[in-house]
Amino acid sequence: MKRHLGLLLIIGSIALLFGKAIAAESGDLLGSLKSQGQIWSSPKVDGDLVYFGSDDGNIYAYDRNSRKLKWRYATGGKVRSSADFSANAVFFSSDDGLLYALDKRSGKLKWKFNLSDKDAKRILPAGYAPWVFDYTKSSPVVDGNVLYIGSSDHHLYALSISTGELKWSFKAGDRIRSTAAFNDSLVFISSWDGGTYALNKQSGELVWQHISQTRVVSSPTLIGDKIIIGSRDTRIYALNAQQGHVLWVYKFSNGSWVESSATKGENDHVFYIGSSDNKQLMKFDANTGKPLWTFNTQGWSWGTPTYNNGRVYLGATGAEKNWTTVKRGFFAVDAVTGKEHWSYQPRPINDYVHGGVFGSVAVNNDEVFVPDLDGHVYIFKM
Structure with missing residues (x-):
């Protein structure tokens, strides 16, 4: 169910004004924290x-x-x-x-x-x-x-x-x-030089490296015995965590960067990741690199998804005068079906990236803390 932030703020203000206790439903706005x-x-x-x-x-x-x-x-x-x-x-x-x-x-x-x-x-x-x-x-x-x-x-x-x-x-x-990510013996990091590096945790000495074809902005994610990385070379790579050899590669045919970092799902066999011009949240089989479902975010899904209790949360940023339509958004998606559970429309800001959600959410005690580019952290019922 799509929520419009302005309407949610009005409803919340009315409830506070009249002192009425309204039972919150999933996706309802509970409050906000403000910065400048x-x-x-x-x-x-x-x-x-x-x-x-x-x-x-x-x-x-x-x-x-x-x-x-x-x-x-x-x-x-x-x-x-x-x-x-x-x-x-x-x-x-x-x-x-x-x-x-x-x-x-x-x-x-x-x-x-x-x-x-x-x-x-x-x-x-x-x-x-x-x-x-x-x-x-x-x-x-x-x-x-x-x-x-x-x-x-x-x-x-x-x-x-x-x-x-x-x-x-x-x-x-x-x-x-x-x-960085780490396991018992290694720490992993990626760089704009296209490299993903595994280093000895005690000494910082290089153990292995993998070089993609261009800049890596996203972070390496450890899922089981694999390191998952996304690159601006339009690919997602799965690497063996101990030796660094490539296990599989997924390539976006439309040339979409992969700015998002992967997030482990309900077990070590699945993960979630966003994309850039592809404008999707995707669930992957971690063992084969095959997509299990895709969800259309309609905007740049640059951030890192959050998985919690059967739902996946991810925002999208929008932009003005882009070669394709890029919309602001935030989504709570069913992890099994890939169907929208609830969403809201972020307010616009005065910039080329004209609003939306980039950062990952925090989930705590049935509350979802969403960092919005408009300067607020909005708190929703999970």
Whole structure:
């Protein structure tokens, strides 16, 4: 069922005005969290707080229950990184070139690390050349006492989560905008040089590499014994995680980039992924690379799907004056049938990418937290 955000906001306001308790149904708007800039990061829930970054340069922590701002922390650039956590800290990076470790409860700075990419110039999506579309950011991932994060200075860094001390770094051939994945022995990262690299977790030494035909913006995803990657060479690759050899390749015949990262489904045998000009959410057999169903999003599905309790959530961004019609959208899709369960129409913003949803949702206690480019995280009934 399609929802229009403006109407949902009006209905919610009327309910609050008259103090009426209205039983929420799946897809109903429950509330929102606000920033002052576009939200390209993915909200993350930890305990009773929701964390997200904004293009206004702030990191926000909102109380999940009261919807009230707990704290915010100002950086010197866009915050398109998503969060990860240790027991007491939350980690984010910013376009000011720094990685921040903040106290989760107070937002006070614990330490910061210089990623040496403050001067990296973004060429954001536009309807003219060069077609760089540099809109993503590597996010930190925590693995025990170590944090991994990529940088536009071409490096993947491994840091101590308690002090920010550098343990090792690995240099790729171009910017790293992807987010790392890891297993017991290896950490995986992709780069604009087209490479996907498997590194020894202890030393950072190269174990294997796979080179696609052009830039890789999406992040490698570990599903069972496979690494799934999407590339702007119009292909999805499945690689053996330990040796790196290619298990299968899926190619989009219409030349669609694959900006989206894969998400594991209900087991290790299936995954979900979006596409760019193909404008689809797709479910794949992880063993064969065969599509199991496709869902038309009508817009650029650049983000990473979220699978939860039999549903798949994915947004789409829209654009003005593109060579094909590209519409804003957000969708909750049945994981078995590929049919829409509910959706909403995001409001327009004044930009070439004229709105929609890029970041992945967070699902917590029957609530879906959706990061909208209009500067809000909207909360829907699951």
